[in-house]
Amino acid sequence: MSRPEQKAEDKANKDAETAPDASVKEDAGRQAQEDAKAEADKKAKAEAEKAAQRPHEDAKAEAACRTELKTLGVTFEEAPVVNDGAACGIDKPVLLKGLPGGVKVEPEATVRCEAALQVTRWLDASVKPSLEAAMPGETITVLSQASAYVCKNRNGAEEGKISEHAFGNALDIAGFTLKSGKTITIRPADKEPTLEGAFQRAITEAACLYFTTVLDPGSDAAHQNHLHLDVKERRGGYRYCW
Template sequence: MRLLLLLLAMLIGVALLSLRYLPPEWDPRAPLNLDAPPNPVTDLKLWWLSQSPSACFAAFTASDIPVVRAPDRLSDSGCEVENAVLLPAGSRVVPRSPLATCRLAAAWTLFERNTLQPAARLHLGAEVAEVRHLGTYNCRNVNHAAAGRRSEHASANAIDVAAFVLSSGRQVSVARDWPRPGPEAAFLRAVRDGACRWFNLVLGPDYNAAHQNHFHVDMGRWRGCR
């Protein structure tokens, strides 16, 4: 028994000692660097941003990505917006600088850099210059229903994406290109599949008729990739 306790103590000591020499990207205690190549610790740090607003803002600071913080919006209708920013200027989204929770903005930054642009280069031979979106904040229920739970859009914790414009000027539309064979459809599926790593919920045309013309991504409590 004493030998087991000694071995356990030694293992704990080695683990604690090794933390002193980990690079920041691999140190779970260090702020998430949104610019660094992702690794398994990235996913842990991204999850932590949903639990700690201060850690989320620290991630943008550590990444040297300036963000404009938005004032909190209080509401009696279940449409409060807290710890929000304007999506960073370096993002490709159009219209520019939509309101988003900090954790959604962080996930979007990782998605653009590690999923969207690599998929565009691989399948279409060009980078994405613009991401056409349908909005982030909308005080409403899920599927615009008269009753039911509030949508993640009601707290600026979601974004709907309808199309992508490449640096060549070529446009890829979810509504038009998802059902057709070809590199555009392959690109869209790579984008949908890759988004599932960064966002908690990803819904596309295969989910239901309401999503035939866009991808819905959010950082809410429900998880899914459809």
């Protein structure tokens, strides 16, 4: 056998020895398919669990809520249906533009009617009287909101439970502008010995009379500059207030 022929044969034998066995390749391919299916099933299950959290919006209840908003003097418009997949969305949203007494909502907020209604009740029954006690003669002209509807998980996490913002159930209150031009911003104020600190503590405590979840700057790092208020339905009237 000539030298070139010998080299070719040796190379062929070496390739045959080092080539993966066909059955090994087949097993690897099967495992990859099983892993991909398992991952897809996991994602589908997570989406189904999130979709199950989306609240049912009863037509009669929504109509009654809108009637009450009008009676209270709330400025709002009907907003287009929001549908960001199986989990996120609002079937019958409203665009909240203003609250009683000429209080503007900035920016305007897309929420479920129930969230708009409870913000109105809280403002009229608790926020305004607390402000009058802390700063006589002052009135609120603007309610500044940091977040209304947005499709996201809680605290913006990549995984985990979906936020009530994703259902239009929540508003994040960043602060207020007063008639004098003064602004009050939500901040850590648990031990602040000022009238503004007392005002913030008063309206935070009162918020739990109207909302089922109240998270303030003392609750965790994700809420250092706003009040998270939502109307998540819970069994037995349970409320989560921090």
